[in-house]
Amino acid sequence: MNCRRAALLAIMTALCVGIQLAPRPPNVETTSLICFLTGFLFGAGFGAILGAMTMFLNGFFSPWGFAGIIMPFQMAGMALIGFVGGVYRKLLGGNPSKMTGTKILNLEVSLLAAFLTLIYDVLTNIGWALPSNTPIIAALISGAWFTVVHVISNTLFFGGAFFILVRVIGNFIGENTWSSRKEVS
Amino acid sequence: MELSKRSLIIFGLGWLTSLALLGCIAGYYHMECQNLLAKIKEYEGCVMRVNICINNGTAVWYNGTLVLAGCDLLSATKRIAIVNYTYWPSYKASFVDAINNVWKNGTHFWMWYRWTSNGWEYGPVGADTYILSPNETVMWRYEKPNYSP
Numbered sequence: 001m002n003c004r005r006a007a008l009l010a011i012m013t014a015l016c017v018g019i020q021l022a023p024r025p026p027n028v029e030t031t032s033l034i035c036f037l038t039g040f041l042f043g044a045g046f047g048a049i050l051g052a053m054t055m056f057l058n059g060f061f062s063p064w065g066f067a068g069i070i071m072p073f074q075m076a077g078m079a080l081i082g083f084v085g086g087v088y089r090k091l092l093g094g095n096p097s098k099m100t101g102t103k104i105l106n107l108e109v110s111l112l113a114a115f116l117t118l119i120y121d122v123l124t125n126i127g128w129a130l131p132s133n134t135p136i137i138a139a140l141i142s143g144a145w146f147t148v149v150h151v152i153s154n155t156l157f158f159g160g161a162f163f164i165l166v167r168v169i170g171n172f173i174g175e176n177t178w179s180s181r182k183e184v185s
Numbered sequence: 186m187e188l189s190k191r192s193l194i195i196f197g198l199g200w201l202t203s204l205a206l207l208g209c210i211a212g213y214y215h216m217e218c219q220n221l222l223a224k225i226k227e228y229e230g231c232v233m234r235v236n237i238c239i240n241n242g243t244a245v246w247y248n249g250t251l252v253l254a255g256c257d258l259l260s261a262t263k264r265i266a267i268v269n270y271t272y273w274p275s276y277k278a279s280f281v282d283a284i285n286n287v288w289k290n291g292t293h294f295w296m297w298y299r300w301t302s303n304g305w306e307y308g309p310v311g312a313d314t315y316i317l318s319p320n321e322t323v324m325w326r327y328e329k330p331n332y333s334p
Contacts, residue, residue, distance in 0.1 A: 091191050108192055111199025118202045141216055144209035151206060 004173055009046070012038050016054040021061055027150040031058075032117060033157045035078055036085035037165055041173075044086025051078030073127030077120035084116055102163065110159035117154040121147045230254065233319035239266055241287045241327040258297065258323060259313040270313075278311025287327055298324045 016031045031054055039047020052075040059071035088109070122140065129139035140147070188196075225232070233256070236248045247265040259279055262268050269283040281295040282288060289295060297308040297315075300322035308315060308323075317323070 104188070104192060108195045111195050111202070114202045115195075115198040118205055137212070138216070141209055141212035144206075144213035147209060148206055151202065 039085025047082025051082035113158035
């Protein structure tokens with residue numbers, strides 16, 4: 001990993017933790033976007049590690065208090081988002097703008113974000129339901145509106161910003177974002 | 186435009202997500218409804234339903250208005266309308282001056298009736314001293330009374 005890439009990753013990690021800890025409306029976050037983006041740009045493994053580390057730190061410093069037993073579920077959920085970012089990049093292959101229109105890609109990434117956010121919320125609800133002996137379905141249903149807010153906000157963030165950020169960061173790190181192999185060496 | 190297999194799979198996941206969210210929302214409101222019904226059942230002995238009509242020329246019915254058991258007519262009316270009233274110490278009762286901003290004047294007043302087996306009957310006392318019974322039907326009517334006030 002070269003210095004610029006290492007610096008960028010450090011910034012993204014700090015950004016993720018900072019955003020997680022900053023005052024914000026409940027369940028509106030851009031950490032998922034950054035983890036997915038990191039996975040996309042630097043490889044699935046790296047995205048997964050960033051997601052897990054962010055939620056690990058967030059679990060200790062969150063203004064809502066120590067995450068406790070939910071923490072591993074949050075780590076797993078965010079790691080999955082980062083990992084899928086890398087997998088999605090592999091699925092896209094070469095320069096996708098030559099394969100399909102940008103609108104399709106934006107829609108794809110929005111729907112993928114919606115699905116991954118739902119999985120994340122299901123995982124964290126399981127993490128809350130198991131120790132409190134609450135039926136998992138009841139836990140999911142009682143938090144339905146929080147999930148809706150989370151899914152909609154992430155869908156909008158991903159659809160509106162993901163490919164713009166890919167291009168901006170691709171230009172910044174000075175490489176062809178679409179064609180080079182992105183696994184961190 | 187031909188969609189790739191990847192796009193179709195992702196669109197399918199999006200469709201599943203929207204179905205799951207709709208299911209959660211439907212479940213949420215079903216659970217809320219069950220909770221409220223259980224609450225009403227829990228307070229069954231403490232609450233009652235009454236039917237109130239407000240007639241200022243146009244009758245508007247508030248059937249099944251939920252009030253506390255032993256509630257007086259004035260309090261029940263305040264649940265469904267904006268009521269202005271004056272307490273008269275000499276009568277030890279309150280009299281309604283206005284309902285929903287329709288004020289009494291020199292000729293017209295707010296009178297209340299209760300539904301009996303003989304039809305509508307004038308309210309015998311002030312609204313704040315009349316205790317409603319479960320499922321009772323009452324009516325406020327803006328009118329020129331039959332007697333001289």
